[in-house]
Amino acid sequence: MLCVETNRLLHGYLDGELDLASALALEDHLRECAACRERFTGQQALRSAVTGKARYHAAPAGLRQALRTRLAAEGRTRIPAWLQPWPATAMAAAALLIAVTAWVTVHQPPAPTQVAQAPAERKLVYHVNSSDDVATAFRNLSNLLDAAPRTRVVVVAHNSGVDFLISGARDKAGDPYQPAVAQLKSRGVDFRICGNTLGRRNIQADRVIPEAVLVPSGIVEIARLQAEEGYSYIKL
Amino acid sequence: MAANDRCRRFERLVLPHLDAAHNLACWLTRDEDDARDAVQEAFLRAYKFFDSLRGDDARAWFLAIVRNACFTLHGRNRPPGIMEVLDEELHGEELIAPGPTPEAAAMESVDRELVNAALAGLPVEFREALVLRELEGLSYREIALVANIPIGTVMSRLARGRRLLQEAILKRLGKEKTNAMR
Numbered sequence: 001m002l003c004v005e006t007n008r009l010l011h012g013y014l015d016g017e018l019d020l021a022s023a024l025a026l027e028d029h030l031r032e033c034a035a036c037r038e039r040f041t042g043q044q045a046l047r048s049a050v051t052g053k054a055r056y057h058a059a060p061a062g063l064r065q066a067l068r069t070r071l072a073a074e075g076r077t078r079i080p081a082w083l084q085p086w087p088a089t090a091m092a093a094a095a096l097l098i099a100v101t102a103w104v105t106v107h108q109p110p111a112p113t114q115v116a117q118a119p120a121e122r123k124l125v126y127h128v129n130s131s132d133d134v135a136t137a138f139r140n141l142s143n144l145l146d147a148a149p150r151t152r153v154v155v156v157a158h159n160s161g162v163d164f165l166i167s168g169a170r171d172k173a174g175d176p177y178q179p180a181v182a183q184l185k186s187r188g189v190d191f192r193i194c195g196n197t198l199g200r201r202n203i204q205a206d207r208v209i210p211e212a213v214l215v216p217s218g219i220v221e222i223a224r225l226q227a228e229e230g231y232s233y234i235k236l
Numbered sequence: 237m238a239a240n241d242r243c244r245r246f247e248r249l250v251l252p253h254l255d256a257a258h259n260l261a262c263w264l265t266r267d268e269d270d271a272r273d274a275v276q277e278a279f280l281r282a283y284k285f286f287d288s289l290r291g292d293d294a295r296a297w298f299l300a301i302v303r304n305a306c307f308t309l310h311g312r313n314r315p316p317g318i319m320e321v322l323d324e325e326l327h328g329e330e331l332i333a334p335g336p337t338p339e340a341a342a343m344e345s346v347d348r349e350l351v352n353a354a355l356a357g358l359p360v361e362f363r364e365a366l367v368l369r370e371l372e373g374l375s376y377r378e379i380a381l382v383a384n385i386p387i388g389t390v391m392s393r394l395a396r397g398r399r400l401l402q403e404a405i406l407k408r409l410g411k412e413k414t415n416a417m418r
């Protein structure tokens with residue numbers, strides 16, 4: 001892959017949107033080309049600045065409560081009284097209908113059973129490719145397992161995302177990662193670590209904590225889980 | 237569908253995305269009160285048109301309604317111009333010409349206020365794409381659905397958005413330094 005091609009695909013790679021072949025070719029190029037690697041690192045830093053520092057405006061409790069109350073009232077009555085007094089609703093309805101129609105056209109409806117049936121067993125593969133993702137992943141996983149304990153989860157660590165599986169690794173607050181990993185492992189989460197990354201970064205396999213399993217390539221493992229075992233891909 | 241079932245299904249599929257809806261609305265309108273209005277209105281519209289949700293991606297469906305509500309609100313209440321959308325296709329060169337490299341060290345040292353101000357200052361279509369991608373973690377396909385643009389435009393919008401954001405951050409950092417020296 002050439003630099004010009006790398007630049008074209010860099011954002012897709014950063015966002016986990018490239019097909020496997022392009023991702024592998026791009027990784028090969030990044031290994032060899034310092035200029036592109038620096039650009040990639042810079043983009044990762046920009047992303048961390050945004051994800052870590054931009055404000056997340058969660059819905060205020062009052063708003064949530066107000067909407068819940070309206071919804072509950074709607075469940076009890078056939079007449080959606082609260083739909084009427086909004087002057088904007090009628091005006092916007094025509095425009096919205098067009099938008100919704102367009103949306104439905106793009107978004108091909110699946111078979112109705114897909115909505116009605118609870119999935120038999122959810123299988124998720126988490127792609128951790130930066131150490132910034134780890135805290136999010138842990139929080140996310142623990143919420144997920146609280147809500148849906150039967151979910152099968154594999155965490156694949158790759159690129160700078162492997163660090164938390166190295167023995168003695170600590171988070172930014174100085175706390176060791178291993179107890180959290182062991183805890184998730186005891187709840188059925190599998191951790192797999194990319195051998196290519198270890199090789200590239202000169203990390204000996206015996207420094208990987210025992211909770212993690214070494215696989216030859218993180219990306220290939222993710223593709224395999226998706227294609228052969230029906231896992232859904234979660235990029236953090 | 238009985239009102240009660242419909243209601244419960246709506247609660248199950250749409251309510252979990254209320255934080256995402258409010259976050260998007262805040263970033264699009266840059267005003268907490270407007271955001272609240274837009275989310276309420278979107279919530280009502282979503283309930284009214286709930287039967288049009290066929291797929292399983294309730295989040296993208298609901299966020300599309302939220303962003304439309306934001307734009308409707310601003311189209312009515314604000315001077316025009318805020319929603320002018322550039323033709324991304326003209327900016328395809330972003331993807332080939334790399335532009336300056338964001339300096340990792342500078343990005344690490346930058347404070348929250350500055351990131352918030354730089355992001356809030358971006359033209360709305362880039363702000364939207366970045367918020368959906370970086371704060372909500374939407375895929376390109378979902379961003380395309382929400383923003384009503386082709387998938388191919390998503391990547392160019394993000395590429396240009398990141399470049400503008402990086403420039404805005406560096407410019408603000410430079411100003412801070414100049415002020416500090418005075």
Ligand SMILES: [Zn+2]
Pocket residue numbers: 002003006029033034035036037
């Ligand atoms: Zn290169």
